[in-house]
Amino acid sequence: MSERTNEQWLAALGSPGADYDAALADLRAQLVKGLGYALSAPGNIRPEDLEDFAQDALLKILDGLHTFRGESKFMTWAQKIAVRVAFSELRRRRWRDTSLDAMTEGVGGGEFIPPELIDPDADSEQQAMQRLLLQRVRYVIDHELTDRQRRALVAAVLHGVPPDELARRMDTNRNAVYKLIHDARKRLKKQLLATGLSAQEVLAVFE
Amino acid sequence: MQLDTLKQLVRGIIETRPEEIGCDSCFEELDRFVEMKLAGKDTAAAMPLVHDHLERCPACRAEFEALLAALQKLAEAAP
Numbered sequence: 159m160s161e162r163t164n165e166q167w168l169a170a171l172g173s174p175g176a177d178y179d180a181a182l183a184d185l186r187a188q189l190v191k192g193l194g195y196a197l198s199a200p201g202n203i204r205p206e207d208l209e210d211f212a213q214d215a216l217l218k219i220l221d222g223l224h225t226f227r228g229e230s231k232f233m234t235w236a237q238k239i240a241v242r243v244a245f246s247e248l249r250r251r252r253w254r255d256t257s258l259d260a261m262t263e264g265v266g267g268g269e270f271i272p273p274e275l276i277d278p279d280a281d282s283e284q285q286a287m288q289r290l291l292l293q294r295v296r297y298v299i300d301h302e303l304t305d306r307q308r309r310a311l312v313a314a315v316l317h318g319v320p321p322d323e324l325a326r327r328m329d330t331n332r333n334a335v336y337k338l339i340h341d342a343r344k345r346l347k348k349q350l351l352a353t354g355l356s357a358q359e360v361l362a363v364f365e
Numbered sequence: 366m367q368l369d370t371l372k373q374l375v376r377g378i379i380e381t382r383p384e385e386i387g388c389d390s391c392f393e394e395l396d397r398f399v400e401m402k403l404a405g406k407d408t409a410a411a412m413p414l415v416h417d418h419l420e421r422c423p424a425c426r427a428e429f430e431a432l433l434a435a436l437q438k439l440a441e442a443a444p
Contacts, residue, residue: 195435195438196431197431229396230396231396234396234399234400234432235396238395238432241431242392245427245428249424271366272366275366275368315370315374316370320423332389332424333388333390336388336422340387343377344383346381347379350378350379361376361379
């Protein structure tokens with residue numbers, strides 16, 4: 159398998175010709191190999207998965223050739239897409255039987271952070287501060303977050319639902335889910351700092 | 366919620382920045398970021414927003430780590 163420059167990859171894959179089939183075969187082989195390394199940790203990979211993921215990635219790569227900006231090696235960019243394809247599918251499988259409604263329905267501040275959840279190793283003054291701050295967090299969740307922000311936060315923090323799977327269930331995209339949670343965090347931060355404590359002091363309360 | 370999760374949540378809230386990039390922007394830059402990492406460069410200084418996003422977003426972090434591992438092993442296996 160020969161090493162190609164970015165320009166050679168783009169030229170070979172960009173139009174039918176003598177190099178096209180060879181480049182496609184080389185790329186597919188590299189994607190399968192790369193995915194084998196990338197997915198060595200998760201245990202739920204089927205033997206045919208690597209080929210399937212590589213094939214799906216190949217289609218995305220060919221469709222998106224015009225979006226390659228040349229700021230990295232072509233193979234790095236291609237492997238990035240293959241990893242995204244594989245992880246998205248694995249997450250879809252992992253979470254496919256999970257209902258967002260079941261996870262988040264009726265979960266307010268008190269269910270999100272139960273009142274009894276206090277650091278048992280903290281001294282009494284520190285525990286009092288924790289109670290005060292967590293009361294604010296619960297208040298924001300119950301009164302200041304939108305329903306979508308609350309649901310996204312609960313699902314992500316309590317259940318570890320990844321953003322692409324949240325997006326699928328909330329009929330939006332991964333970026334919008336991140337923004338929902340970011341906006342929720344900004345609101346929570348504002349309230350925590352409204353106590354007059356500095357950021358460092360808030361962190362110290364929970365050390 | 367467990368105590369460790371609570372502490373992580375509080376840290377995540379307090380370390381929230383007014384402007385953060387989302388998953389799409391992170392993905393756009395990830396190939397450049399991972400090559401800088403492979404080259405031993407200080408990615409936190411060179412690409413702070415991507416670095417910050419990867420610290421906050423477990424899904425993007427997992428993809429970054431998988432990509433890094435794949436590229437490292439491909440390089441090792443290359444003739």
